[in-house]
Amino acid sequence: MSIHGKAYLVGAYEHPTREAKDKSLAQLHAEVAKGALDDAGLTHRDVDGFFCASDAPGLGPMSMIDYLGLRVRHLDSTDIGGASYLAHVHHAAQAIALGKCNVALVTLAGKPRSSGWSGTQARTFGDEAPDAAFEYAYGMGTANVYAMSAKRHMYEFGTTSEQLAWIKVAASHHAQHNPHAMLRDVVTVEQVVNSKLVADPLHKLDCCVVSDGGGAVILARPEIARELKRPRVKLIGAGESLKGLDGGDIDVTHTGAVWSGPRAFEEAGVKPSDIQYASIYDSFTITVLLQLEDLGFCKKGEGGKFVADGGLISGVGKLPFNTDGGGLCNNHPRNRGGMTKIIEAVRQLRGEAHPAVQVPNCQLALAQGLGGFLAGRHGSATLIMERE
Amino acid sequence: MTTIAQDRELHPPAITPETQPFFDATARGALMLKFCDACQRFHHYPRALCPHCFSERTRWVETKGTGSIYTFSVLRAGTPTPFALAYVQLDEGPRMMTNLVDCDLDALDIGQPVRVVFKPATNGAMIPMFTPTQGKAP
Ligand SMILES: [Zn+2]
Numbered sequence: 001m002s003i004h005g006k007a008y009l010v011g012a013y014e015h016p017t018r019e020a021k022d023k024s025l026a027q028l029h030a031e032v033a034k035g036a037l038d039d040a041g042l043t044h045r046d047v048d049g050f051f052c053a054s055d056a057p058g059l060g061p062m063s064m065i066d067y068l069g070l071r072v073r074h075l076d077s078t079d080i081g082g083a084s085y086l087a088h089v090h091h092a093a094q095a096i097a098l099g100k101c102n103v104a105l106v107t108l109a110g111k112p113r114s115s116g117w118s119g120t121q122a123r124t125f126g127d128e129a130p131d132a133a134f135e136y137a138y139g140m141g142t143a144n145v146y147a148m149s150a151k152r153h154m155y156e157f158g159t160t161s162e163q164l165a166w167i168k169v170a171a172s173h174h175a176q177h178n179p180h181a182m183l184r185d186v187v188t189v190e191q192v193v194n195s196k197l198v199a200d201p202l203h204k205l206d207c208c209v210v211s212d213g214g215g216a217v218i219l220a221r222p223e224i225a226r227e228l229k230r231p232r233v234k235l236i237g238a239g240e241s242l243k244g245l246d247g248g249d250i251d252v253t254h255t256g257a258v259w260s261g262p263r264a265f266e267e268a269g270v271k272p273s274d275i276q277y278a279s280i281y282d283s284f285t286i287t288v289l290l291q292l293e294d295l296g297f298c299k300k301g302e303g304g305k306f307v308a309d310g311g312l313i314s315g316v317g318k319l320p321f322n323t324d325g326g327g328l329c330n331n332h333p334r335n336r337g338g339m340t341k342i343i344e345a346v347r348q349l350r351g352e353a354h355p356a357v358q359v360p361n362c363q364l365a366l367a368q369g370l371g372g373f374l375a376g377r378h379g380s381a382t383l384i385m386e387r388e
Numbered sequence: 389m390t391t392i393a394q395d396r397e398l399h400p401p402a403i404t405p406e407t408q409p410f411f412d413a414t415a416r417g418a419l420m421l422k423f424c425d426a427c428q429r430f431h432h433y434p435r436a437l438c439p440h441c442f443s444e445r446t447r448w449v450e451t452k453g454t455g456s457i458y459t460f461s462v463l464r465a466g467t468p469t470p471f472a473l474a475y476v477q478l479d480e481g482p483r484m485m486t487n488l489v490d491c492d493l494d495a496l497d498i499g500q501p502v503r504v505v506f507k508p509a510t511n512g513a514m515i516p517m518f519t520p521t522q523g524k525a526p
């Protein structure tokens with residue numbers, strides 16, 4: 001059984017805030033839920049499936065379903081970091097295909113900016129995490145564990161800091177048109193490579209922004225989607241994977257997208273060259289480069305050439321990416337860029353992206369998420385969507 | 389440029405019943421790996437059940453304590469002192485997360501040979517780290 005065409009993305013909403021000192025976390029979840037319902041033309045009484053990850057406060061779905069006043073018959077709180085929300089879309093489509101729910105709501109919200117979070121802090125997930133004794137003392141944060149992939153990729157394939165910088169440059173070209181983007185100035189390759197070195201070889205401008213906010217999407221069965229007044233966006237393929245340290249066999253130059261990508265393409269019945277727009281998870285520039293290779297947009301090791309000279313700039317390059325400015329310039333709410341990746345893909349397929357970055361007649365789009373740690377354990381989820 | 393690695397305050401490891409022998413060994417200056425008699429492979433970090441074949445026939449083996457740098461990154465921002473996070477490929481095979489210490493952080497290179505040294509965590513537990521044994525890789 002396939003999810004191809006079994007569910008539609010009928011609502012999408014990105015919270016405009018980037019710093020939310022005046023709101024609770026639960027309220028942010030409620031506001032994005034309301035925004036997505038309004039966008040779809042549905043009410044919260046229509047929702048019978050709810051999906052959230054560990055960014056939801058309290059006991060996750062138990063707290064949030066009660067807080068939002070939902071009456072659901074299907075729920076899921078899978079957590080694979082920033083890729084969770086793409087996995088939720090996949091799971092929601094499965095549930096809808098099986099008749100387990102009709103309208104599924106997925107929410108994300110968080111406040112890392114107003115709480116002073118930094119990507120250079122060492123990360124741990126508690127003493128019961130089986131890896132804790134073998135990682136935490138070494139100061140594995142976010143920036144340095146992604147940087148280790150960049151370092152090795154440069155060593156094996158000759159990738160340069162200038163090539164990585166082009167990814168930020170492309171994002172900045174898009175962000176200049178987004179009034180909500182945190183970084184709206186167009187930057188040059190020179191500005192990126194001359195910005196402060198954070199975790200060798202990644203510079204400050206190789207990193208995403210830290211923002212408060214959130215987003216939500218709503219999926220519905222085809223019969224409901226056809227009754228709504230919005231352009232129809234159909235999910236036609238999805239894939240997931242987990243990549244770990246493989247008992248010491250870890251290869252840091254590829255991501256879980258080497259598995260989730262082909263699964264999604266096979267289900268969708270399309271190939272990378274068919275994709276007109278791609279949302280690619282962009283916690284750091286290197287994150288984008290590895291996923292582009294792993295999804296098959298170019299060969300392994302050739303990502304540097306693919307992204308250079310504006311390869312990802314809408315209207316200029318081969319593959320328009322992250323036309324909202326992405327996590328690199330626009331928004332990376334709760335340090336989890338998966339939700340905004342889905343939302344901008346929906347905008348592109350509806351023709352509702354900013355006119356300066358809208359892909360003409362966009363029929364086929366991909367959204368790719370990577371949650372966790374690039375040169376560590378991470379989850380990957382790939383979605384392929386079609387305008388009907 | 390020269391950036392000499394400084395000793396850092398190290399968070400105590402969360403030792404479990406299954407990993408106690410690993411830290412008993414580091415306390416006496418030895419780096420141990422788990423080896424599986426069923427599939428004849430090493431693994432790291434250590435487990436009672438082999439992650440490659442899920443056999444319980446795993447045993448501790450003392451390593452030579454040598455290897456080479458597989459990859460690394462020197463964190464230079466948001467830290468009291470710059471330090472190098474790394475994966476070292478042990479001569480026995482597995483790649484292990486570690487820090488590169490007692491060295492010039494600006495002279496590190498992938499492929500450089502290293503040997504194990506031990507640094508105390510704030511509770512006295514010894515944490516295995518690595519130091520280059522010669523200059524840049526040939
Ligand atoms: Zn085994």
